[in-house]
Amino acid sequence: MSEPERQNEQEGQVERERERVLELRAVSKSFGGLRVLSQLDLVVHDGEIVSVIGPNGAGKTTLFNLITGLYRPDAGDILLEGRSVVGLPPWKITQRGIARTFQTLRLFLNMTVRENVMAAAYGHTKATWLESMLRLPRARREEREIRRLAEEKLGFFGERLVGYRWDQPAYSLSYANRRRLEIARATATRPRVLLLDEPAAGMNPNETLEIAELIGKLRDDGGYTILVIEHDMHVVEGISDRVVALDHGVKIAEGSFDEVATSPRVVEAYLGVRGAKEEAA
């Protein structure tokens, strides 16, 4: 085999065996007698955008809460870059490289726009409190870096969150801008994986379109691997490399958007049995 051929072969190998950045193995979770997730397997590869869909109560947000360490799975394992994160406290999981946004926005409304993003970036600084209080060189340098990082992350959204907005209190932002700020804040933790919980919820059609473009940009320019929960099927169709459908805590379909959208089980989950029959007929 000649040298270029071997290289091609290896690249093909890499293409097929892309790194599994996030992996769930047979994860189950119950609240009392209610089984919210059962035996869920899920793999997200490097640089992939995977959407999770499913009717209300399917277990989507619980899935995020398990990955971020808010809940502990009853069974199964969750791996980030091949290492288990089960049992770690949420802040440690975030420092390892998983960041999220919330379905119901949870910004620090008592801070300014820039401070929100800065607060999320401190996990990586080293200056002691004494250094920062006295503004010693290292603290000043770190503070400058974090400030720049925050402004850069906010700059991701074009003109919407820059300039005079930096020093405005977070509560003064519009709903759509709050959603954008949450994404900026999540990226400031320097994550490998971004979990977006209904990023387009409550947005108008224009904003929804923009968010869909943004998610693609986050992957392409930001280099993040993205797992997203979304109800808006246009968004899901537009952004997803792969779609996973959940119903009652069980994975009922997985594949491309078209495969999942036409799967009888998915139609049944959304529309009921009669709907599925009509679809078949």
Place this chain on the structure above:
Amino acid sequence: MDVLALTPWDDWSIFIQLCVNGVTLGSVYALIALGYSMVYGILKMLNFAHGDVYMIGSFLGYFMLTSGLDGPMNLAVPIWLALTLVLLVAMLGAGLLGVAIERFAYRPLRNAPRIAPLISALGVSFFLQNSALLLFGANFRTYDAFTLDGGVLFTKGIFEAWGKDDAIALNLPLLNMLVIGGAIVLMILLTLLVARTRLGKAMRATAFDREAAAMMGINPDRVIMATFFIGSALAGAAGVMVGMLFGQVYHFMGFLAGLKGFTAAVVGGIGSIPGAMLGGLLIGMIEAFSTGYLPEGSKFQDFYVFILLIAVMLFRPTGLLGRADIAKV
């Protein structure tokens, strides 16, 4: 107005004296109130053991002064060093005590209903009071600061100490000035800490939404621990200041001081740091002026203080600088 025993117009030097007393007392109350307010801000719990941390701080300072430095009569070191050491020991000891209380009495109840840590706090309060009674006895100790350095702290005014005898008509006692100055320095440090450091931003983030803060890489346990350390250290400093000013150190001293610190925190707007400072100052001034001008003021100063609390609660339930919770929709 004949309800007033005396008016400021009768004697301005008394008015000035009362102002000095009020600001001095107010500084002490503000230091105590800060601990209440910071802990409430982060955990939404009232740390009713806070007054007793202040009491232990006062005892620690007392033992450092008497046993540690052979004071107050034969100080082993220069007086400025002695005062610094006493303050540092009390602050460090009280701070560590606060951290221990949080770790063992409050953290296990972090996710319990809100009434549980409150009861736990009352338990810790009784535990500390009775431990102090058991260990140190029921008698009053005194810092005996009058004899410190030949009584200079009390007799000399600040201008006299500076060698400006011509301003002696306005005699601001050196000790009061030290207390006020010390409190101001501590409050400036705290403000810088909250505004400038990452711990400060982490505290504000944790106070607003602990879970969201944790998911942004902030360790809430460490933030809460730091909050208890700082708040308790400030109470320890207040304990030393009161010990120096009034001399009476005993196991039950934390009760009323804690209650007034709490009042100051609520009047200023609990959870707000500038609010605690303002509330403390206000309570101190009310107490001093009621002693001087209101009928039976020296007996009923506490009555007037708590009247203020009720009045503020009626007209501004969130306190003077407090903000109503922003409703989450």
